[in-house]
Amino acid sequence: MTMKPRKILLPVDGSDNSNRAVELVVAYAASGLVGEVHLLNVQRPVSGDVSAFVGKRVLQGFHHDEGMKVLRPAESRVAQAGLKTALHIGVGEPADIIVEFCDDLGCDDIVMGTRGLGGAVGLLLGSVTTDVLAKSKVPVTLVK
Amino acid sequence: MLTSPEFWEGLIKILGVNIVLSGDNAVVIALASRSLPVHLRSKAIWLGAGGAVVLRLIFCFFIVELMAIPYLKIIGAVLLVWIGVKMLVPEHEENGENENGNGAAAGIWAAIKTIVVADAVMSLDNVIAIVAAAKGDIVLIGVGLAISVPLIIYGSTLILKILIRYPIFVALGAGLIGWIAGEIWISDPAIAGWSKGLIDRHGHWLETAAAALGAVSVVVAGKLIARSVVAKRERKALVDLAAGENK
Numbered sequence: 608m609t610m611k612p613r614k615i616l617l618p619v620d621g622s623d624n625s626n627r628a629v630e631l632v633v634a635y636a637a638s639g640l641v642g643e644v645h646l647l648n649v650q651r652p653v654s655g656d657v658s659a660f661v662g663k664r665v666l667q668g669f670h671h672d673e674g675m676k677v678l679r680p681a682e683s684r685v686a687q688a689g690l691k692t693a694l695h696i697g698v699g700e701p702a703d704i705i706v707e708f709c710d711d712l713g714c715d716d717i718v719m720g721t722r723g724l725g726g727a728v729g730l731l732l733g734s735v736t737t738d739v740l741a742k743s744k745v746p747v748t749l750v751k
Numbered sequence: 752m753l754t755s756p757e758f759w760e761g762l763i764k765i766l767g768v769n770i771v772l773s774g775d776n777a778v779v780i781a782l783a784s785r786s787l788p789v790h791l792r793s794k795a796i797w798l799g800a801g802g803a804v805v806l807r808l809i810f811c812f813f814i815v816e817l818m819a820i821p822y823l824k825i826i827g828a829v830l831l832v833w834i835g836v837k838m839l840v841p842e843h844e845e846n847g848e849n850e851n852g853n854g855a856a857a858g859i860w861a862a863i864k865t866i867v868v869a870d871a872v873m874s875l876d877n878v879i880a881i882v883a884a885a886k887g888d889i890v891l892i893g894v895g896l897a898i899s900v901p902l903i904i905y906g907s908t909l910i911l912k913i914l915i916r917y918p919i920f921v922a923l924g925a926g927l928i929g930w931i932a933g934e935i936w937i938s939d940p941a942i943a944g945w946s947k948g949l950i951d952r953h954g955h956w957l958e959t960a961a962a963a964l965g966a967v968s969v970v971v972a973g974k975l976i977a978r979s980v981v982a983k984r985e986r987k988a989l990v991d992l993a994a995g996e997n998k
Contacts, residue, residue: 696992
């Protein structure tokens, strides 16, 4: 069976599980099935009260810098494997932003780490992974 | 004083409340000082935070006095429930109108002004919760503020990371605020006679039950409201802040 190289959305947050998701994509690189890797970091929005005191440009600069801190190490890891990468930073509820970027970029797959808050706590808090699974239109690979 | 369990219980509550409710203040401090040169940054942070502590102490004094007036503890409890619920509803970042804002302020005094003014406006919830947790004990309030403010300044980035990565702590914080709300309304001067009679007759578990009821209602109401608010929220255009990084 031949398959077209796939465009993968790889949301990262710098956690151990997220790093393992990066490693998984790197391991898949040898198969030749990984086309482009779109690394995404989602920043939680600051409260409306804060944005009343701090200008939009400062706020975006802050989100950008915080996002790049997470994206850079993942980028160099993926680039080492000889994969084509692009970086993205979004602000909002993680699951919504992940799915929107996936639609926007036309990605074929999502590979991401789980938050590790399973069981009762995960149910109570509505974990990001559960939400992505519910909303995504493409296959989702969860790494833990 | 240091040997009484009430003092330690109060202190721990104050620290907990301060940490979970000061996230926004920590963000403003970080953002307002961001545009300053490095050598001015810590000066702005400390002067700004110092001003904020003084303002908070003054607010606390007022609120302690107010709490002695009948019905105001009940109103305070209602406010606390609202504050706790609000913590659980996901934030919506307003980014459109405030094109420049004070945050892009150039000088150190502008940064300090932003920190202090933002703190004065945003710490009201915090102050109500502190006074309620301390049950009006002004020494406890002073000690609590003196410990928690440096903790917030030094630990702000760490605290934010923990609250973002482990939302369970946000829920615990909201529960703590609900617990405090449940505790204070029954000691309101307007109903203290009635509630004291009930407690004398049935035992102290009633106080604990009132507090626990406050905690549970805040968390449940917060979760339910969060769900409906998020469902109704309008989609915003997707903005990619890393767009400039891709060649």
